[in-house]
Amino acid sequence: MSDPAPHPLRTLHEGLSDLDRRLFDAVADSPSPLLDLTMRPLSAAADHSKLWLVIAAGLGGLGGLSSRRGAVRGIVSLAVTSLIVNQGLKRIYPRRRPVFDGVPLRRARRQPTSTSFPSGHSAAAAAFAIGVGLENRTAGYALAGLAGAVGLSRVATGAHYPGDVLAGFAVGAGVAIAGARLVPPVDDSRTMTPEPTVERVETDRDGAGLVVVLNPASGDGTGTRVAEEIRSALPRAEIVELSADSDIETVAADAAERAEFLGVAGGDGTVATLAAHAVATGKPLAVFPAGTFNHFALDIGSETVAAVVDSIRNGRVAKVDVVWLNDEKLLLNTASIGAYPDFVEARTRYQKRRIGRATATVRAMRHVLRHSSPVTVRIEGRPAAVSFFFLGNSMYGAPSFVPGRRSRLDDGVLDVRYLEDGHRYAWSRLLLSWISGRIRNSQVYRELQAPVVTIDADEPFRVAHDGEAGDLHTRATFRVAYRELRVFGTSLTR
Structure with a gap:
């Protein structure tokens, strides 16, 4: 056999x-x-x-x-x-x-x-x-x-x-x-965006003509160190330090009127205020990183005081987008409704009790998880019960309900992402679509990119922006001002 x-x-x-x-x-x-x-x-x-x-x-x-x-x-x-x-x-x-x-x-x-x-x-x-x-x-x-x-x-x-x-x-x-x-890769979408608008301006090597509005208390005391660095590198620059009782709008308007070039060192809220006056006067803005997170400064390449000083001395100015809320309030980075404004408001309240920022953040997150509820609004006329809403100035990375970091600030669009409440097994469905890379097909996650976005509601809703809790609105119109702000920076001039 x-x-x-x-x-x-x-x-x-x-x-x-x-x-x-x-x-x-x-x-x-x-x-x-x-x-x-x-x-x-x-x-x-x-x-x-x-x-x-x-x-x-x-x-x-x-x-x-x-x-x-x-x-x-x-x-x-x-x-x-x-x-x-x-x-x-x-x-x-x-x-x-x-x-x-x-x-x-x-x-x-x-x-x-x-x-x-x-x-x-x-x-x-x-x-x-x-x-x-x-x-x-x-x-x-x-x-x-x-x-x-x-x-x-x-x-x-x-x-x-x-x-x-x-x-x-x-x-x-x-x-x-x-x-x-x-974690989807960032889509820079460079082929769809025109080349950066860049110009050169004549500046004084020692900072003559530069007026810097500085908040010495920003970044848990970082502002004081930044002031010393600016004085050492740019001895002819004028530094206006804010105090606890300063009217920042008045100080910013006065600085913008006198300055040849504006500068700001503080948190994103302070930067946004100076940016509005820089836009109004058409003067370039130098953003020194003196806040806690410095989102805007980092994204324009102003990661250190030395980098900003180098940009000023070389006269490198790029034009970037800003966002106007109801044509009244200038925004530089992001805006939110729903849970995030509640979080910012709670964190600010806890910080006023003189506890550390980290502890205040943890307590605020716990408060939001326990008490926050969806906000019923109409986004471009479409009704939605929103539990998470993000609006960014320019694209913030690839599609995801966790936005990444933007690589351009001059693409002319608002990046809107939000989660709708009320769907059965919403979080499980969202997780599966995220893992499979089909997040855009999810019935829970929505996104849109447009130069203007309007949100309205029958009841007032709070709009947080650039790390601040913001005000109540029944109608919020966000509009991109395409390359309206001139900034000293490196990221957009390469």
């Missing part, structure tokens, strides 16, 4: 294993001076992800916003991939390392003690390269070639079979793509 035929899957496995060994021998035994020169140091550089950490540091320190986002996404993808490979897959399938007697001594490295499948170096390389590429396509293309070379080095030095490398690439790529589903 003849032996039974082997199972097809076993035959396939044996065939692939034989092919894997033959490919390994072909690469490892290859008498290539180029491989001898490059493969061993490249493989060593990728040990413990040192190569990718160095590249991430370079992208974060020297690159633009997309490069910084890519560096963060790449490192997170790499970390998750390493955990999955080393603590999971290598334990499930303990494949032996190849026998590398044929590998030239000048190329071979000490054999790792861990199992062979899949290649951790290759998985980390793919995760980092694709993670970066999701945010910055140009950098991703360059890193893809380097990741491929790292995978080749693991075969050329005798550490892995080609199948191990391919499996590692697949795992790393899968983790990076899954991460993009959970």
Whole structure:
């Protein structure tokens, strides 16, 4: 009686294993001076992800916003991939390392003690390269070639079979793509937005003609330090310090009338007030980071006093959008209705009790979760019960009910996102659509982009803006003023 035929899957496995060994021998035994020169140091550089950490540091320190986002996404993808490979897959399938007697001594490295499948170096390389590429396509293309070379080095030095490398690439790529589903990449939409409007103005190197309105109490005392830095770098600039009883509108109007160039150092509310007077007089505004979060300053490239001083000395001025609420109040960043205004109001109330900002924030969040309820309004005439409503000056990253960071402040649109209450299993449906990357198809999540958005209601609702609780309205019309504000900055002049 003849032996039974082997199972097809076993035959396939044996065939692939034989092919894997033959490919390994072909690469490892290859008498290539180029491989001898490059493969061993490249493989060593990728040990413990040192190569990718160095590249991430370079992208974060020297690159633009997309490069910084890519560096963060790449490192997170790499970390998750390493955990999955080393603590999971290598334990499930303990494949032996190849026998590398044929590998030239000048190329071979000490054999790792861990199992062979899949290649951790290759998985980390793919995760980092694709993670970066999701945010910055140009950098991703360059890193893809380097990741491929790292995978080749693991075969050329005798550490892995080609199948191990391919499996590692697949795992790393899968983790990076899954991460993009959970946290969508920022869509800069640069092809749809005209180039920044940039001009050069003549300025004095020591700050003559610059009047800076400064709040020394902002940022829990940061304002005082900023004032000292400005006086040191721009000795001829005039600094007007606000006091507790100052009328900021009067001070801002007087400064705008006297100044050749306006400056402001304070929280976003203070910055917005000075911005309104800068728009009215047509004078450029220098925004020094002296608040708690400095959202607007960071987004125009004014991350430090030194960066602002450099922009002033070089006369770099860009035009950015502002938003007008009912043609009366200027907004720079965001506005909200629903739970967020309640949160801001509660946080302000707790802070007046002289407790720390962090403690006030926690208490305010707890208060909102217990007592906040949806707001019934009409958004562009469409009735909606809104539990979360976000309106941003320019696009705030990719679609998501958790907005990202904007990369442009001059695209001429309002970025509106909100969650509707009243749907069955709303949070479960929202979570599933977010994970699957189909958030725009959700019946819970809504978004729109437009130059003008109107909200009205039968009952007054509060509109919070730029970190302030704001006032009550029955009708709120938000209008973009396209590139109306002139600012000294770096992000929009590259």
